[in-house]
Amino acid sequence: MQTTERGKQPNLVEMAWDPVTRIIGNLGIYTKIDFENREVAECKSTSSIFRGYSVFMKGKDPRDAGFITSRICGICGDNHTTCANYAQNMAFGIENPPLGEWMINLGEAAEYMFDHSIFQDNMVFVDFCERMVAETNPKLLARAQSTPAPHAKVHGFDTIADIMRSYDPFTGKTYLEALQMTRLTREMFCLMEGRHVHPSTVYPGGVGTVASPQVFTDYLSRLVRYLDFAKKVVRMNDDVFDFFYEALPGYEKVGQRRILLGCWGAFQDPDHCDYRYENMTSWGRKMFVTPGIVIDGELVTTDLVEINLGMRILLGSSYYDDWEDEEVFVARDPLGNPVHRRHPWNQTTIPRPQKRNLEKGPYSWVMSPRWYHEKTGEHLALDTGGGPLARLWVTALAGMVKTPFVRSTGNGVQITLPQSGTLGEMEFEWKVPKWSNTIERNRARAYFIVYSAAMALYFVEKAMDRLRTGDVRTYQEFDLPDEAIGCGFHEAVRGVLSHHMVIKDRKIANYHPYPPTPWNASPRDAFGTPGPYEDAVQGCPIFEENGPENFKGIDIMRTVRSFDPCLPCGVHMYLGEGKVLREVHSPMAGLGGA
Amino acid sequence: MKKNDIETGRAQARVVWPAHVPGVAQGGSRGKLAKSVGLYVEGDKVKGTARRSTGIRPHDRDPIDPRSPNFSPP
Numbered sequence: 001m002q003t004t005e006r007g008k009q010p011n012l013v014e015m016a017w018d019p020v021t022r023i024i025g026n027l028g029i030y031t032k033i034d035f036e037n038r039e040v041a042e043c044k045s046t047s048s049i050f051r052g053y054s055v056f057m058k059g060k061d062p063r064d065a066g067f068i069t070s071r072i073c074g075i076c077g078d079n080h081t082t083c084a085n086y087a088q089n090m091a092f093g094i095e096n097p098p099l100g101e102w103m104i105n106l107g108e109a110a111e112y113m114f115d116h117s118i119f120q121d122n123m124v125f126v127d128f129c130e131r132m133v134a135e136t137n138p139k140l141l142a143r144a145q146s147t148p149a150p151h152a153k154v155h156g157f158d159t160i161a162d163i164m165r166s167y168d169p170f171t172g173k174t175y176l177e178a179l180q181m182t183r184l185t186r187e188m189f190c191l192m193e194g195r196h197v198h199p200s201t202v203y204p205g206g207v208g209t210v211a212s213p214q215v216f217t218d219y220l221s222r223l224v225r226y227l228d229f230a231k232k233v234v235r236m237n238d239d240v241f242d243f244f245y246e247a248l249p250g251y252e253k254v255g256q257r258r259i260l261l262g263c264w265g266a267f268q269d270p271d272h273c274d275y276r277y278e279n280m281t282s283w284g285r286k287m288f289v290t291p292g293i294v295i296d297g298e299l300v301t302t303d304l305v306e307i308n309l310g311m312r313i314l315l316g317s318s319y320y321d322d323w324e325d326e327e328v329f330v331a332r333d334p335l336g337n338p339v340h341r342r343h344p345w346n347q348t349t350i351p352r353p354q355k356r357n358l359e360k361g362p363y364s365w366v367m368s369p370r371w372y373h374e375k376t377g378e379h380l381a382l383d384t385g386g387g388p389l390a391r392l393w394v395t396a397l398a399g400m401v402k403t404p405f406v407r408s409t410g411n412g413v414q415i416t417l418p419q420s421g422t423l424g425e426m427e428f429e430w431k432v433p434k435w436s437n438t439i440e441r442n443r444a445r446a447y448f449i450v451y452s453a454a455m456a457l458y459f460v461e462k463a464m465d466r467l468r469t470g471d472v473r474t475y476q477e478f479d480l481p482d483e484a485i486g487c488g489f490h491e492a493v494r495g496v497l498s499h500h501m502v503i504k505d506r507k508i509a510n511y512h513p514y515p516p517t518p519w520n521a522s523p524r525d526a527f528g529t530p531g532p533y534e535d536a537v538q539g540c541p542i543f544e545e546n547g548p549e550n551f552k553g554i555d556i557m558r559t560v561r562s563f564d565p566c567l568p569c570g571v572h573m574y575l576g577e578g579k580v581l582r583e584v585h586s587p588m589a590g591l592g593g594a
Numbered sequence: 595m596k597k598n599d600i601e602t603g604r605a606q607a608r609v610v611w612p613a614h615v616p617g618v619a620q621g622g623s624r625g626k627l628a629k630s631v632g633l634y635v636e637g638d639k640v641k642g643t644a645r646r647s648t649g650i651r652p653h654d655r656d657p658i659d660p661r662s663p664n665f666s667p668p
Binding site: 063097203204205208210211212213467468469470471472473475476477478479 | 620621622623624625626627633636638639640641642663664665666667
């Protein structure tokens with residue numbers, strides 16, 4: 001990572017991190033820091049890579065959508081496959097057979113467990129590990145050495161500093177164990193979806209995986225092994241994050257922004273989901289992670305149709321021309337509601353490469369997705385809280401998920417994990433926090449790992465019940481329609497994911513995937529509203545003990561990484577005449593010099 | 595063998611075209627299931643027979659109790 005001091009103003013120091021490490025893609029964070037008041041005065045988030053799925057998907061066979069869009073991401077590609085298939089199911093008028101749906105749910109649960117583990121334990125926690133804290137906050141580390149860990153009996157680490165040490169990259173015990181565990185969860189994923197991370201057996205209408213008792217017991221045996229680790233992780237996270245609140249009063253202000261959370265729902269219930277747009281409101285509410293939008297702590301909707309129609313793609317600071325004069329593909333949805341021309345169904349991507357202008361002009365390849373709140377007329381810059389925060393928050397407030405292992409209570413989510421290798425049955429309760437901030441985004445990720453594990457137990461039971469009846473059907477046949485529209489709503493690991501598709505002449509006429517990072521990493525829109533990264537970093541207090549000379553920006557980096565940033569899905573690449581505009585290598589996980 | 599020793603005929607797809615060639619049936623096309631050996635539809639379920647796993651005297655390999663589900667080997 002490159003950290004540069006770009007010039008000084010009377011009280012503000014310009015500092016930039018470009019690219020930010022331990023994430024994929026080319027995210028740049030440009031800030032102006034007020035060291036006298038120890039606060040970030042201004043922040044801009046940019047991306048300098050450009051892709052272009054919405055450009056080159058046009059003219060492709062709709063049945064290929066899941067296989068092509070999987071390549072949007074190298075870590076959550078299967079979320080795209082799944083979402084593309086949801087959209088295709090709607091367009092083709094088909095639904096997944098129950099066993100196929102349970103198997104997709106099992107694959108996606110394994111993906112959440114895998115991805116959250118590797119990101120939380122091998123990347124996020126590098127910012128909280130002993131070596132990092134020693135460099136940025138030595139006084140805090142000294143206190144951690146003498147602070148006993150409240151859940152030492154569960155995870156085996158006596159002090160907070162012991163937990164931090166276990167997260168040291170390449171040497172820490174938890175760091176290494178997490179790597180082993182991610183192998184296990186990837187194996188679970190492959191049992192269901194064929195290959196990680198670009199599934200080979202997930203199609204529109206279901207899966208090609210052969211359903212047998214063996215495949216489920218293979219999955220279950222790995223899951224039970226994983227439970228031990230998951231139980232410990234939650235308690236370690238709680239101990240470290242509670243310590244930060246206690247030892248650094250005011251730390252809740254780091255990364256805090258207005259509570260504006262969106263979740264598009266995950267894990268379909270085959271008993272209710274028929275993929276018809278007309279019934280989307282009701283089957284959306286039966287999902288095992290409830291879709292919804294939380295504004296200022298209040299749940300304003302759980303209706304996927306309302307969520308869909310409120311989507312607006314704004315420009316303002318992005319390198320694109322407007323599409324006001326381009327074709328409107330979908331004037332009304334299948335229920336007769338008008339569809340806005342800034343909605344993904346009607347978007348046309350027109351790239352306009354140009355010089356970055358951080359002061360006045362466009363500065364990012366990311367567009368600015370917003371959600372139009374009809375009651376207030378606001379275009380809201382929703383964030384995903386890194387994924388889990390929004391998922392848990394919406395699910396908790398909605399109170400719709402009631403399963404043997406996961407129960408939503410209206411103000412929290414209760415999760416029960418049965419006895420596993422070394423630890424007995426354990427109860428967890430994620431409670432709606434007071435803030436949408438860095439710590440709570442990270443804490444929710446640990447809780448969503450156990451949420452996914454608990455749901456996976458339920459899905460295995462349901463799949464085995466179905467199998468015992470002799471049913472082995474995992475896919476539904478279909479014919480490709482000449483013209484159709486479809487939309488898929490899902491949760492990528494780091495948050496909301498939607499795919500909007502228009503089919504004409506049996507080919508894709510328009511296709512727009514909207515993954516979480518365009519929402520989170522969006523730049524200032526046409527109304528001047530900053531995107532969530534910018535919003536969360538602006539006004540962020542600085543707790544780092546270093547001065548401007550050896551400033552690492554740890555509080556800023558913790559904030560950006562709490563959103564689980566992943567830029568390849570945030571932008572759209574256009575290769576022109578086959579010319580690669582810019583090649584970047586993926587920054588690896590490590591202490592690096594962050 | 596050199597590459598151009600193989601007669602492939604005129605290409606039906608170009609790089610920018612959809613991968614699926616008209617006339618080639620897809621695995622998920624309607625009617626495929628009915629043609630699949632070893633599978634039969636019963637109500638809303640699709641069940642399997644031993645023929646799904648072997649072509650050698652499959653009837654002898656069905657479960658002794660007809661109520662038993664019939665699964666392919668892993």
